[in-house]
Amino acid sequence: MSEANTRSGTAQCELDDALARLDRVRVPADLFGDDEAEAVRRYRRLARLVHPDATGGRTRDAFIRLNALWRTYRRGDAAVIATRRRTYRLDGDPISGDLAELYSARSEPSGGTAPHTSRKGRAVLLKMPRDPRDGDLLEREAVALRQLPRDGDGKYLPYVPRLVESFRHRDASTGRQRQVNVIAALGSTAWPRSGGRSRTASTPATRPGCGGGCSSPSASRTARASCTARCSPTTC
Template identity: 45%
Template sequence: MTGTPGTTKPALPKTLDEALDLVGGAGEPEDLFGPYDGTPEACLRSGMRTYRALARLLHPDAVPEGRKAAAQAVFARLSDLWTRYQQTITGVTGRQVVITTRKRAYAVGGERARGDIATLYKVAHAAADGTEICALLKMPRAVSDNDLMEREATALARIAREGDRKYKAYVPALIESFRHRDAATGAERRANVVERVRGFFSLAEVREAYSDGLDARDVVWMWRRLLVALGYAHRAGVVHGAVVPDHVLIHPQDHGLVLVDWCYATFLERGTDGRYGAATEH
């Protein structure tokens, strides 16, 4: 197979046999995904296109029954090479996972929290100026909950778009929402990346730490800020739908509050006067 003129990256295969030969003969990640030149984002975008094209041909579920064993072995090899390529591009060492989207490459760290449907992981990605930005990756444990993740992304995007920016600190910013395919199982999940806030504790944690109750003055500022957060969302046409202690984060020193987990949100219809009214399912 010949590569594109001026590059050392091979042409994409069109058949299973070509894909088997290409991946099987690759000694290093750059043999498949191209040299480590250009910006990290450009390399990863190009590499992702190659990976997806090869994965479609090699995934065991997509090949004839008699060739599944061979395809599975080469598919595992493809996944390993792709992981190593991403780790080299992003400077990640060891066995840390890297998830690449059309916009960013996320180095995935440890688990931050577990909710009723999803697990939150610490992630980091590079800004345009090279600065490392820390965030949270929210991944559902079951593909059947993809719709709830989409609902959250829709809610956060709508609040950011239509809400009063003066109150934006009350709701986590959505950085990105994307579909992630598990290289081992082929399962596709909808994942959300949201900003990571520091110094905050959930009301569930507060309740556990102060089992005898809180000072009434603290209860007042928490309640007032919760009402502000709800009003901010309602004026943008979004109802949270699950205001429980685990979803309310407070900052004890700064008296800050963030309302998280918008997976159960409902959406209000805009009336003829331009205001939002009754809730509607999306």
Template identity: 40%
Template sequence: MNAATGPGRDPADTGRAARRATTTTDEAIALVNAAGAPHDLFGGDAPGTVYRRLARLLHPDLAPGAEATAAFVRLAGLWAARSAPIRPTSTRSAPGPGGAAASDRASSARHGSAGGERGGGPGGERDGETVITTRRGTYRLGGVLRRGATAVLYRTDGDTLVKLPRSPADNDLMRREAETLRTVEREGDPLLLPYVPRLVESFRHRSDGTERQANVISRAPDGFLTLTEISRRRPRLDPRDAAWIWRRLLVAIGTAHRAGIVHGAVFGHHVLVHPIEHGLILVDWSLSVPVGSPLTALVSRHRDDYPPGALAGEPATAALDIRLATRCVAALMGGPDGDTHHLPAPMRAFVRGSLLSPPHDAWRLLAELDELLDDLYGPRKYRPLHL
């Protein structure tokens, strides 16, 4: 007998209760905590229905508080154990808190270095259609999607992007990004992985006598915009619109921190959001480092945004990402002049505290933010972000 179900109670009662119309978060927390094995919750004829009902009641976007978050994580673990008793699945077909639009739609090829490639490819930044064939896939490159300071993103004929460094001297950044994405997928909660790109594969690409490290990553579905682009269209957001972006951004970095990773470059051009479906994806993990390691590269145009400790080579912690994320959201609400005097006083104080003394726990800050939002605006309501 599972002690959590109480003396004299059949463990199957937990499953029967789960299959009934559970309607409150407290009931969902109790059911998940009482389950000793996946079968206790999902032993009936409609396990998917049970899972989705409980996930909605416990979702971090809908149920604030540490107890609900812990139950949500436990629910995800039980569901993963049921779906793959030997090893949790690495696919992410289940919708995550980033919204259905944030779900990964890339190839399901396993991760890892392809150990080289054959066929032609872009030499440096050369545009034009090129076919790259590796041992794991074939990628027909189209035009350039985006040129960054250190890398170029090429479109493919699928739901992926091929990322190549501008210079072979930055091959280490591509390798770092690949290793980070593998780590986050391996260690992270499967339901929260849509907040980060998925690494499809990583390989060495030779062109014109130069070898570059290439990463193939999932592409955000249509409709996603960077926070930088949103700021250009809407110079100042209502705090209620910025709030859902802030919440999801904390989930994204919190997921990485649990996997032992600091992103290190949480800036507006690295945060993609879907204004209508409220999805969010934190991209460009090439500057990431393990928690406790100093940053080895900086985004030069954002040098003034880094805290002095990061510039001095101090160990990077979760507080760094939290501070940078807060700056992103403050910029959304403050507009071009950065003025936040129009914000409610409690929100203004919360932003100031998160900048001056950022905590080392994104999940705790998320819980505190939820309390603040409840006090200021009451029950949450869906607000499409019209641009």
């Protein structure tokens, strides 16, 4: 193989990798990181790779998305998702699974921090499907998580994640919508009991049936969705 062919193959691999990273990104911080100087280097490298002038116009959409993500990142509000009820401030990199990604976040009531609430907010996990077309799986999970505390056996509540809210979120940089389930972080799950009192669920480190079946390639889509609902928010 000639040197020219080798260079061409390497350039194509770099372009394919850049396009794949742009396709996977959920929030700008996933792409650019936390360090400002490194973020600038990453942006310039990606811009060079996906610039339409370098690809005969084939990567115009990717270049537009890259710049939208960069503008959002520079504004500093990319890691905030707000609903009518609450504001969620995402913190750190997501935990990736086969079907969804979990984002650690802090929650506070929309409009400001409520009295007697830590200024840092309550710890939660935001769960989003990797593919927006899998939003129906999270919708079913939300239905199950709402129903189990009402209709299930109370002694199993420590095994049930507490759903804070469920909503659809439009990515400002891409226009794509994803279903989001917000789940209380482990150790902060309080379940009501008769008489208006509450009980804090002490969640075991290992949940029954969470030995890896959620990601089993032989499991059906429905079975994986059921396992995801049962085992979340662990990384099973």
